[in-house]
Amino acid sequence: MLPIEAEALSYAAGGVAILQDVSLRIEAGPPLLILGPNGAGKSVLLRLLHGLLRPGRGRITPEAPTRGAMVFQRPVLLRRSVGANIRYPLALAGLPWAERRRRAAAALEEVGLAALADRPARRLSGGEQQRLALARAAALAPPVLFLDEPCASLDPAATRAVEEIIAGIAARGTKIVMTTHDLGQARRLAGEVVFLHRGRVVEAGPARPFFNGPASAEAAAFLQGDLLW
Amino acid sequence: MDVQDLGSAFVAAMALVRHGDPDMLAILGLSLRVSLAALGIAALVGLPLGALLAVARFPGRRAVVVALNALMGLPPVVAGLMIYLLLSRSGPLGAWGLLFTPQAMVIAQAVLITPILAALSRQVLEALWEEYAETLRSFGAGPWRAVPTLLWDGRFALLTVLLAGFGRASAEVGAVILVGGNIEGATRTMTTAIALETSKGDLPLALALGLVLMVIVLGVNALAQLLRDAALRRAG
Numbered sequence: 168m169l170p171i172e173a174e175a176l177s178y179a180a181g182g183v184a185i186l187q188d189v190s191l192r193i194e195a196g197p198p199l200l201i202l203g204p205n206g207a208g209k210s211v212l213l214r215l216l217h218g219l220l221r222p223g224r225g226r227i228t229p230e231a232p233t234r235g236a237m238v239f240q241r242p243v244l245l246r247r248s249v250g251a252n253i254r255y256p257l258a259l260a261g262l263p264w265a266e267r268r269r270r271a272a273a274a275l276e277e278v279g280l281a282a283l284a285d286r287p288a289r290r291l292s293g294g295e296q297q298r299l300a301l302a303r304a305a306a307l308a309p310p311v312l313f314l315d316e317p318c319a320s321l322d323p324a325a326t327r328a329v330e331e332i333i334a335g336i337a338a339r340g341t342k343i344v345m346t347t348h349d350l351g352q353a354r355r356l357a358g359e360v361v362f363l364h365r366g367r368v369v370e371a372g373p374a375r376p377f378f379n380g381p382a383s384a385e386a387a388a389f390l391q392g393d394l395l396w
Numbered sequence: 397m398d399v400q401d402l403g404s405a406f407v408a409a410m411a412l413v414r415h416g417d418p419d420m421l422a423i424l425g426l427s428l429r430v431s432l433a434a435l436g437i438a439a440l441v442g443l444p445l446g447a448l449l450a451v452a453r454f455p456g457r458r459a460v461v462v463a464l465n466a467l468m469g470l471p472p473v474v475a476g477l478m479i480y481l482l483l484s485r486s487g488p489l490g491a492w493g494l495l496f497t498p499q500a501m502v503i504a505q506a507v508l509i510t511p512i513l514a515a516l517s518r519q520v521l522e523a524l525w526e527e528y529a530e531t532l533r534s535f536g537a538g539p540w541r542a543v544p545t546l547l548w549d550g551r552f553a554l555l556t557v558l559l560a561g562f563g564r565a566s567a568e569v570g571a572v573i574l575v576g577g578n579i580e581g582a583t584r585t586m587t588t589a590i591a592l593e594t595s596k597g598d599l600p601l602a603l604a605l606g607l608v609l610m611v612i613v614l615g616v617n618a619l620a621q622l623l624r625d626a627a628l629r630r631a632g
């Protein structure tokens with residue numbers, strides 16, 4: 168699956184350009200953070216990369232119905248138990264029954280939800296739901312995992328828990344591609360950064376130089392908290 | 397017809413129930429068997445049809461949905477008449493010899509409520525599909541694979557749909573009286589018995605049967621809702 172190569176992507180909805188001429192390369196390695204103000208096009212870009220949207224222009228290789236797995240900004244949990252939520256995509260992936268149970272148990276253990284396996288998923292707290300959504304995607308052992316604001320609306324403790332889980336998934340060799348509006352979190356997790364502004368890539372590269380001294384005025388303003396959209 | 401009639405109807409109803417009047421029990425049993433069988437058949441056809449319609453996108457889909465919604469209002473007598481013509485000795489299915497049998501009544505009720513189950517489940521499952529579509533696609537499940545998922549995850553809402561179908565089937569008289577013939581000991585149901593007693597002028601007995609029917613239907617509904625609520629609490 169890796170590297171994923173996006174070349175000159177454009178995407179428009181209702182006659183409005185949302186992404187223009189976006190190129191980027193996703194390679195094995197530490198997490199890639201897609202940063203940018205609200206409405207920059209981060210969620211749309213993740214959907215394009217995962218394969219849920221088709222670009223209007225440009226192309227993404229390898230071509231596939233979907234690439235990797237994704238956790239949405241507002242994850243949809245199935246009206247089933249916690250354990251059944253994890254086993255569902257594993258069944259779709261064609262894994263045998265015993266393997267599904269084994270992976271589900273391991274995934275729930277990893278995110279600290281093993282004791283809640285038989286609970287209805289939709290009754291979990293916000294933080295638990297987010298961890299379940301992560302476990303559900305991670306159990307697929309995808310080569311690349313797209314995470315859209317995985318900690319939006321979580322309190323600091325829940326955010327820390329989710330960050331640790333993400334780091335764990337990355338350490339097992341899954342490439343993380345995620346968005347966040349939390350710059351502290353971006354600094355903690357990022358190995359590389361793509362900075363989007365108004366649907367265009369303004370900067371892309373290793374995280375350390377980006378945070379220490381961004382090359383563009385927009386990124387500098389964004390890191391100061393002065394770039395609102 | 398006055399308050400006294402109502403009072404004596406109530407007394408008569410109690411007596412029917414207390415003595416376990418065998419004729420009435422037979423009629424009640426047949427009514428329930430026919431309506432449950434019709435519900436089963438209609439569910440096998442109507443629920444998957446509703447689910448398919450909820451996820452499928454094809455030209456003319458809107459028209460199918462409108463037609464299905466219109467079929468919900470199919471007058472029972474008209475449905476009964478059509479099935480009568482099909483099953484009558486000179487009709488295309490006359491050789492089956494089903495006219496004036498309980499099976500004919502099952503067919504009539506199933507035909508009546510299949511559109512109801514399909515239309516209502518389409519509504520319920522379309523909302524669920526809207527919520528699930530992106531997630532299921534992300535897992536690699538297209539619309540076809542989503543059908544069993546939606547049927548399962550929508551099971552609590554679908555129970556309400558089934559109850560609506562059962563209520564309509566068990567309350568129905570126009571179709572079953574045409575294709576069943578209201579034959580004593582063979583095809584007499586609660587509703588056709590009520591119609592008969594009313595036309596004979598035995599209002600207390602008609603009312604008594606009506607009360608029993610109401611209690612049974614309400615009881616089935618209450619039981620189903622209780623089961624649903626209990627299951628919902630456990631499964632979310």
Ligand SMILES: Nc1ncnc2c1ncn2[C@@H]1O[C@H](COP(=O)(O)OP(=O)(O)O)[C@@H](O)[C@H]1O
Nearest residue numbers: 180181185203204205206207208209210211212
């Ligand atoms: N399906 C859509 N139709 C129309 N506009 C959309 C659609 N999806 C997103 N947009 C618009 O595209 C822009 C980028 O959206 P998004 O990718 O969600 O931004 P963000 O960077 O905050 O995640 C926003 O202005 C949003 O309103």
Ligand SMILES: [Mg+2]
Nearest residue numbers: 209210240315
């Ligand atoms: Mg977004």
